[in-house]
């Protein structure tokens with residue numbers, strides 16, 4: 270290409286009406302000329318003065334673009350000689366091995382672990398509305414109080430608050446959470462045992478990374494929350510599903526190597542809703558002690574219990590430092606906050622604090638400071654109290670809607686706590702029904718999808734009532750009832 274041809278080529282790609290700065294347009298046009306082969310490697314470019322005149326732009330614009338392209342490795346400046354197109358050929362950058370066959374580039378391939386994660390993905394595109402399980406009513410969150418705390422902390426944001434978090438998280442939040450957990454959940458802890466995370470997902474991931482090696486065995490409840498099953502599975506651990514009965518986790522028939530850790534939801538089994546009885550809790554602690562296992566107590570939503578007081582934690586019974594207690598603000602405040610905590614046994618506390626800082630490089634100290642004040646000033650306890658009343662009424666409305674549509678023909682389980690209940694569908698295909706109800710605009714999850722052992726799976730639907738306004742419950746359930754009847758309910 271002559272200089273004239275080059276300037277015509279560039280002028281065709283530059284527009285003064287475009288609104289984009291000229292130097293950016295010229296940069297993009299010249300880069301395209303190099304990448305598309307209009308300017309081959311080794312070709313000398315016109316001087317900046319000449320090109321600027323041809324294009325009718327300032328010389329500095331051309332100099333600027335030449336320099337940027339040289340910094341990107343597209344052009345070379347040879348002293349006293351001029352500016353040349355660099356050799357960008359793949360052969361120069363990475364000579365192919367002589368035996369490499371000429372084949373089409375392989376399709377992008379995930380690892381077996383990646384395939385399993387993506388294949389098992391179950392997150393709904395819309396995490397809200399009837400009857401989305403596991404989601405609190407985020408519209409009731411006291412945003413005015415939060416905004417006040419926001420202003421308080423952002424009006425005087427110390428530089429260290431905008432940097433990475435210290436190991437374990439913000440000390441003030443660790444103090445506030447320790448106090449809250451001692452009184453509300455019967456957890457025996459000091460602030461130094463609290464490790465702030467982005468939620469239970471991360472807490473379990475951290476626990477697994479710090480306490481297991483690939484191939485180690487971990488026990489999970491069957492059924493259990495699929496998100497945690499996928500997290501643990503993706504780390505190359507051997508999962509041993511342990512069935513739950515009316516008293517909670519029942520490992521009596523479980524064989525094989527001792528687990529490195531056992532994950533359980535003793536205060537509110539997820540998703541079935543039973544409470545692990547005291548004898549079973551003591552037996553579980555004894556099992557962990559004799560086999561050298563840890564117990565991970567997932568206490569995701571136990572603040573919401575209707576009729577009786579919340580059940581105190583398993584950690585509170587532990588005298589040997591075997592329980593790793595994990596909790597979350599996802600259900601009590603809002604899931605998008607992405608804050609949770611671990612109460613590590615004293616012997617693990619500093620390793621967990623270092624681990625979280627090392628593996629995830631945590632931050633969010635301003636949010637942590639706001640949350641510390643929110644708890645210390647009593648807003649957290651007040652919000653939980655208020656939501657407990659609200660959810661209790663919504664739960665009642667859902668029970669009444671079920672009775673109005675189906676009388677006593679469909680069993681209801683796990684309805685005395687939490688944010689969802691289970692509508693049993695004995696003999697019916699819950700996966701197909703859940704799919705059809707999503708298509709009818711009602712989000713539910715099939716109970717059988719939470720089981721690891723297909724032979725043990727019960728059929729039912731998880732119906733989350735917490736994020737549905739009371740008056741919307743009966744109409745939404747009427748829509749679901751229509752779907753259920755089509756399937757023979």
Ligand SMILES: Cc1ncc(COP(=O)(O)O)c(C=O)c1O
Pocket residue numbers: 403467468469470471494496497534539567569596597598599604608609
């Ligand atoms: C039993 C259980 N544990 C943990 C979580 C997730 O908690 P987080 O949002 O803190 O990661 C959920 C979410 O639904 C859950 O059901």
